[in-house]
Amino acid sequence: MKQEPCLTRMLGSFAPPARVARVAPVTSSPFGNVHHRELSLISLNILLVEDDPDVRAALRDALGDAKHAVDAVGDGAVALERLGTQVFDLIVTDLRLPKVDGLTVFRRAREIAPSTDVILMTSFGAVADAVAALKEGAYDYLTKPFEVEELIARVRAIADRRALTRELQEARAQLAGAVDGAIVGAAPAMVRLLERLGTVADSDASVLVTGETGTGKELVARRIHAKSPRHAAPFVAINCAAFPDTLLEAELFGYERGAFTGAARRRDGRFKAADKGTLLLDEIAEMSLPAQVKLLRVLQEGIVEPLGTNTGVKVDVRVISATHRDLKRRIAEGLFREDLYYRLNVVGLHIPPLRERPGDLPLLLHHFLRHYQRPGEPLPEVSVAAWQALAAYPFLGNVRELGHAIQHAVVLARGKTIELAHLPDDIARAVAAPTLTDTPLRPLHNAVKEAERAHILKALAIAQGKRTRAAEILGISRKNLWEKLRAHDLSDSDVDE
Numbered sequence: 398m399k400q401e402p403c404l405t406r407m408l409g410s411f412a413p414p415a416r417v418a419r420v421a422p423v424t425s426s427p428f429g430n431v432h433h434r435e436l437s438l439i440s441l442n443i444l445l446v447e448d449d450p451d452v453r454a455a456l457r458d459a460l461g462d463a464k465h466a467v468d469a470v471g472d473g474a475v476a477l478e479r480l481g482t483q484v485f486d487l488i489v490t491d492l493r494l495p496k497v498d499g500l501t502v503f504r505r506a507r508e509i510a511p512s513t514d515v516i517l518m519t520s521f522g523a524v525a526d527a528v529a530a531l532k533e534g535a536y537d538y539l540t541k542p543f544e545v546e547e548l549i550a551r552v553r554a555i556a557d558r559r560a561l562t563r564e565l566q567e568a569r570a571q572l573a574g575a576v577d578g579a580i581v582g583a584a585p586a587m588v589r590l591l592e593r594l595g596t597v598a599d600s601d602a603s604v605l606v607t608g609e610t611g612t613g614k615e616l617v618a619r620r621i622h623a624k625s626p627r628h629a630a631p632f633v634a635i636n637c638a639a640f641p642d643t644l645l646e647a648e649l650f651g652y653e654r655g656a657f658t659g660a661a662r663r664r665d666g667r668f669k670a671a672d673k674g675t676l677l678l679d680e681i682a683e684m685s686l687p688a689q690v691k692l693l694r695v696l697q698e699g700i701v702e703p704l705g706t707n708t709g710v711k712v713d714v715r716v717i718s719a720t721h722r723d724l725k726r727r728i729a730e731g732l733f734r735e736d737l738y739y740r741l742n743v744v745g746l747h748i749p750p751l752r753e754r755p756g757d758l759p760l761l762l763h764h765f766l767r768h769y770q771r772p773g774e775p776l777p778e779v780s781v782a783a784w785q786a787l788a789a790y791p792f793l794g795n796v797r798e799l800g801h802a803i804q805h806a807v808v809l810a811r812g813k814t815i816e817l818a819h820l821p822d823d824i825a826r827a828v829a830a831p832t833l834t835d836t837p838l839r840p841l842h843n844a845v846k847e848a849e850r851a852h853i854l855k856a857l858a859i860a861q862g863k864r865t866r867a868a869e870i871l872g873i874s875r876k877n878l879w880e881k882l883r884a885h886d887l888s889d890s891d892v893d894e
Contacts, residue, residue, distance in 0.1 A: 445469040446490035473497025584754030598624035608748030611797030614719040622675040630674030638683035656705025682722040765803035789827040
């Protein structure tokens, strides 16, 4: 009598009633667990080709539980018919099939839909055929018996890659239609900022731009100037933290010859240079109190008095200030004038940190890839592992740090796909997982013995200690199980008959 196929022998220790749970996010991060770790929330359209009905049903259910759409067929001929009428993201096929074998199905799929991924299932004796298929473009193969979790993991990797590709394509499309140049963002906070920026640009009101280091405060100031009626006049920027107190005043207001030691000739200040245009006072919180008093007078009267003279010079300048500090706290500490704060903060614009707009990461990634791509070469691709590291990293330096990281990666990748190893070490470690070098190696005999012991105990637990049932799960005889129990020193206290 023909022996019924044993599902356990085909799929290892997988028990059909136990469904596969979603894989947990790689790591937590300030970006949250939805936007970037759960890339494979997309559902793949999968063609499953397996002639064993029990195995086919088990795999179909497991893939379905992982939220994928599965069309399961029992032979290669039907699979070819499906390929002629439907589009699939992935084909999971056995190599040994009735009518038409899996290798033919794979090759036909490559002709019809080259972008469709293929995973082959094969017995040990047909591994050579599977390896040959890998060289022809198959994604991977699994040798029977295998754990269903192994298949789910491979399918998840494919879904991750496709999700990343989709996000980058969407980012590319959004950037293609962007009108705000280097200010990249589609998060609600960024959309509100850009809308308000356009309104503010039409006026001459003073603007205070706040945000953490690296968020792009100077870019916002330049955009305001570019959209304003003053756009044809100069845009002048000065970092108030870069000069000592006396030199800052000289830089801002100018000086006459001999006004101080080293003043060999007369020089106009930044206010005069920005006449009819816009002046950005970056890091305004670092300005000394005496300099603040003089700045306040300029804002009130529109007159600059260079050092070394009592003669005022009329200027027409729009002032934009920027800082990463809390100016109200500086006021409470006596380090910043309250009246100057209200003069500068007629309109306030706040740029959110990158961690508060995780959905913008694909847009920014594509922007920097395009900016730093090597001349004459296509836009670099990014591996799933590298993407997950970027998504997991907090980027305390915000957009500036991300830009530097992508430039670093593009240089090292040399036109090839950006891998985890191409990212800066701090970012690559964001999803660092144990590797072979992290784990001390044991003698192979000991490792195999420990794995077998753990596998037997798992089967006994599933069988609730029943040896006969455990032997069936393991695909061995009851006598063989008894011998292994003795070999692993598992006493009767470990099992209940």
